[in-house]
Amino acid sequence: MSAWETDLLSSGVARLFSEKVESHMPALDEDPSRPLPVDLLVSLSEIGIFDAAAYDAVIFSPSSCVELLLSASALCPTYGMLLSTGLLGSQLHRQWGCGSPPSSVAHCAWESGQSAVDAFDTVLADGVITGEKSMVFFAPRAERLAVLGAGRDGPALAWLDPGAPGVSLDACGTLGLRGLGCAHVGFDGTAVLGAAELKTADVVDILDTCSMYATACALGAATRSLSVAREYAAQRYQAGRIIKGHDAVRLMLANSEAAVNSAVSALRSLAAASTEQARQGGAFLRLKSHASRIAVAAASDGVQVLGGYGYMRDYGQERRFRDVCTLMLYPLDPVRSVLWAG
Amino acid sequence: MNADLELEYGVMLGRRPATRARILAAREFRMKHIDPVAVDLDHRMLADPHYHPEDIVRKGCEYSLLTQPLPRFAGGQGGTIVDMAVVLEELCAGCAGIANIFGAHYLGLTGALIALDLNIYDRLFKEVADGERVGRPVLFAAAVTEPSAGTDVEEAEFLRQARLVTSAQAVDGGYRLNGTKVFISNGNVATYTMVICALDRARPVETWSAFIVPAASKGFSASRVELKMGQRVCHAAELRFDDCFVPDENLIGVEGRGMLMTELVLTASRPPVAAIATGIGRGAYERTLAYCRDRRVGNGHLIDQGWVQQSLADMRGELQLARTSYLHAAALFDERVLERIYGSRSLVDPFMKLLNPLRRSRAGLGITARKRFKRRMADLVERRIGDGWHTALGMSSLAKFSCSDAAMRVCLKAMEVMGPDAADERYGVEKALRDARLTQIYEGTNQLNRYQVYRQLVACDHQ
Numbered sequence: 166m167s168a169w170e171t172d173l174l175s176s177g178v179a180r181l182f183s184e185k186v187e188s189h190m191p192a193l194d195e196d197p198s199r200p201l202p203v204d205l206l207v208s209l210s211e212i213g214i215f216d217a218a219a220y221d222a223v224i225f226s227p228s229s230c231v232e233l234l235l236s237a238s239a240l241c242p243t244y245g246m247l248l249s250t251g252l253l254g255s256q257l258h259r260q261w262g263c264g265s266p267p268s269s270v271a272h273c274a275w276e277s278g279q280s281a282v283d284a285f286d287t288v289l290a291d292g293v294i295t296g297e298k299s300m301v302f303f304a305p306r307a308e309r310l311a312v313l314g315a316g317r318d319g320p321a322l323a324w325l326d327p328g329a330p331g332v333s334l335d336a337c338g339t340l341g342l343r344g345l346g347c348a349h350v351g352f353d354g355t356a357v358l359g360a361a362e363l364k365t366a367d368v369v370d371i372l373d374t375c376s377m378y379a380t381a382c383a384l385g386a387a388t389r390s391l392s393v394a395r396e397y398a399a400q401r402y403q404a405g406r407i408i409k410g411h412d413a414v415r416l417m418l419a420n421s422e423a424a425v426n427s428a429v430s431a432l433r434s435l436a437a438a439s440t441e442q443a444r445q446g447g448a449f450l451r452l453k454s455h456a457s458r459i460a461v462a463a464a465s466d467g468v469q470v471l472g473g474y475g476y477m478r479d480y481g482q483e484r485r486f487r488d489v490c491t492l493m494l495y496p497l498d499p500v501r502s503v504l505w506a507g
Numbered sequence: 508m509n510a511d512l513e514l515e516y517g518v519m520l521g522r523r524p525a526t527r528a529r530i531l532a533a534r535e536f537r538m539k540h541i542d543p544v545a546v547d548l549d550h551r552m553l554a555d556p557h558y559h560p561e562d563i564v565r566k567g568c569e570y571s572l573l574t575q576p577l578p579r580f581a582g583g584q585g586g587t588i589v590d591m592a593v594v595l596e597e598l599c600a601g602c603a604g605i606a607n608i609f610g611a612h613y614l615g616l617t618g619a620l621i622a623l624d625l626n627i628y629d630r631l632f633k634e635v636a637d638g639e640r641v642g643r644p645v646l647f648a649a650a651v652t653e654p655s656a657g658t659d660v661e662e663a664e665f666l667r668q669a670r671l672v673t674s675a676q677a678v679d680g681g682y683r684l685n686g687t688k689v690f691i692s693n694g695n696v697a698t699y700t701m702v703i704c705a706l707d708r709a710r711p712v713e714t715w716s717a718f719i720v721p722a723a724s725k726g727f728s729a730s731r732v733e734l735k736m737g738q739r740v741c742h743a744a745e746l747r748f749d750d751c752f753v754p755d756e757n758l759i760g761v762e763g764r765g766m767l768m769t770e771l772v773l774t775a776s777r778p779p780v781a782a783i784a785t786g787i788g789r790g791a792y793e794r795t796l797a798y799c800r801d802r803r804v805g806n807g808h809l810i811d812q813g814w815v816q817q818s819l820a821d822m823r824g825e826l827q828l829a830r831t832s833y834l835h836a837a838a839l840f841d842e843r844v845l846e847r848i849y850g851s852r853s854l855v856d857p858f859m860k861l862l863n864p865l866r867r868s869r870a871g872l873g874i875t876a877r878k879r880f881k882r883r884m885a886d887l888v889e890r891r892i893g894d895g896w897h898t899a900l901g902m903s904s905l906a907k908f909s910c911s912d913a914a915m916r917v918c919l920k921a922m923e924v925m926g927p928d929a930a931d932e933r934y935g936v937e938k939a940l941r942d943a944r945l946t947q948i949y950e951g952t953n954q955l956n957r958y959q960v961y962r963q964l965v966a967c968d969h970q
Contacts, residue, residue: 275928278802280805339930340930405667465944478733478735490940493922498925500923
């Protein structure tokens with residue numbers, strides 16, 4: 166994809182869809198049982214996201230993905246993660262898919278008792294899968310589930326229909342990213358649509374891709390949170406002057422912006438050095454471990470500058486904070502990201 | 508939680524059997540009435556933000572939670588700030604939203620307590636005590652914050668330049684209040700609200716005064732309930748005053764001494780808020796510990812892993828230091844303010860109890876005589892506390908920002924230990940994070956608290 170296409174994609178997506186996103190996403194956060202807005206999905210499929218027919222035709226480079234998600238998450242982190250599920254679904258299908266491509270995929274990786282990156286209690290044998298996955302974002306909405314489990318000789322990726330016999334979806338409330346929907350998913354001898362044998366390095370690669378997306382979403386949201394805080398600080402009067410003039414506020418914003426900008430630069434550099442095929446060996450997992458904490462601290466500062474208003478749901482900052490904290494844990498928390506990256 | 512209370516709260520408990528009893532009672536209340544409902548109630552508030560857990564507050568009457576800070580001669584439990592703080596830590600380990608209903612109530616009582624306004628003791632505090640005895644809660648709230656003045660109303664230097672919208676005007680028989688107060692905990696469920704505002708917005712410091720406004724007052728309304736990120740069960744309401752009449756007898760203390768009262772109230776309330784933060788952090792730690800013990804990982808449990816043990820130790824350390832900090836601040840306030848106002852409780856309580864019938868029979872005194880009496884009590888308070896309270900304010904502010912920052916670190920660490928499961932609301936850890944976040948904002952933002960530490964402690968350090 167050329168540079169101008171990347172620019173158009175990232176800024177254009179943000180601009181074209183900002184009205185739709187800003188009108189739909191807060192309502193989804195309040196009530197995750199609402200359906201996703203059809204007009205938004207149609208618009209996204211026009212640029213190749215959530216369009217199964219375009220999986221092989223429209224391939225976003227890691228750099229394009231990062232730019233797209235940075236700007237989309239600045240509008241709304243849940244929207245950014247919604248795009249991530251589309252991007253991840255198409256990539257998983259291109260690399261390990263089977264049968265007709267699904268328009269939407271939920272990726273099931275994390276198990277509550279997981280001890281290592283490729284240690285799964287979920288077992289795939291003879292075309293049947295048994296086990297449990299926790300905290301699967303988008304599971305209640307997806308057309309297909311892509312499940313990591315233990316295959317015959319190592320890890321495996323299995324494709325399932327969420328409505329297949331033996332699949333149970335236990336919807337759960339979450340800290341953030343509520344609009345995506347989240348569920349604990351159980352498989353009780355469910356027949357799979359297809360499967361692929363993986364190596365540990367493939368599992369790390371998948372988690373690396375998820376980490377790249379999550380980092381971009383978190384940093385995009387953090388950037389927006391700080392920008393909102395800056396605008397507010399330029400108007401709010403306390404202690405005898407506009408608060409952006411107080412050293413406490415100036416320092417808070419300056420330190421956070423510097424940290425976020427450094428993390429964004431690191432993410433862009435790593436993305437530029439990657440391609441969909443070239444393994445990064447856990448580099449994005451390691452970057453995410455640090456960058457996600459930076460994003461959480463920045464989003465927290467974004468709340469703090471607004472004081473009491475920052476804590477109230479009407480003003481948007483608290484939702485960014487919740488979403489960024491949730492992104493810190495996806496696909497893995499900072500500690501496991503580093504310990505399991507290899 | 509640890510059954511060895513001396514280990515948690517310090518060896519001072521050996522000399523304070525009443526405090527020990529309070530901790531045990533609060534712990535029992537938490538385990539029986541808060542823990543079983545905390546997560547579900549928090550979730551329920553998303554759909555129904557106006558819901559108020561009347562039944563739990565009524566249960567609090569059985570544990571004398573509403574009268575903890577009231578002196579014994581006023582029908583209360585005679586609790587000190589140390590007592591308030593430890594009770595709130597215990598309750599907050601279950602749910603800060605529920606606990607803060609009682610915390611905000613204590614805040615509303617504190618103004619009249621500190622002003623030694625015996626007229627209010629005899630009427631309204633008696634009502635709280637009588638109500639508690641029959642299981643009919645009478646809640647208080649405290650209203651100080653305004654839409655464009657949050658930090659500004661907590662510090663005299665800033666108040667001079669604050670953009671205030673609320674004021675009281677003296678009229679025949681009382682005062683008329685007009686304006687708006689925002690983010691008032693218990694604001695829409697309290698029977699009485701302590702409202703602090705200026706008589707003259709052009710001279711706010713000199714005319715800052717405190718009033719008790721009954722919820723039934725004409726012209727008083729709770730115009731909205733905020734949708735908060737956390738501590739949802741405790742409502743934060745916007746209060747409107749439209750020519751709201753308040754009789755003379757509901758002026759707390761003396762006109763124009765409200766700034767001193769505000770600063771003393773904040774000095775009193777910041778250690779308990781620090782305790783709230785510590786309690787929230789402790790709740791997150793306890794839930795994480797239980798998760799780590801239960802969660803099978805490979806051939807063992809999550810708690811067997813070295814990095815998990817290190818993380819749990821870090822959390823434990825943070826909480827212990829936080830507790831030490833707020834207990835010190837609370838004890839300092841008790842010694843430098845409360846004991847100077849009340850003197851030795853063992854002597855004052857029976858003496859004042861003896862005077863109760865005499866004092867109440869004088870309730871029919873004319874307003875001039877009552878005002879004179881209130882002025883004498885306010886002068887007595889100021890004389891007795893002297894200037895020693897300034898360092899107590901500094902230490903209270905230090906405890907508040909230290910404990911709230913520690914609580915956030917503990918909650919974030921808890922999330923890292925639990926991994927993606929931490930975002931699941933069923934475990935209660937994400938709720939702790941949301942609840943803890945507010946403690947860095949209310950009762951003075953942590954930036955204001957640091958400013959107070961500089962002014963009251965650091966500035967003295969380099970003299």
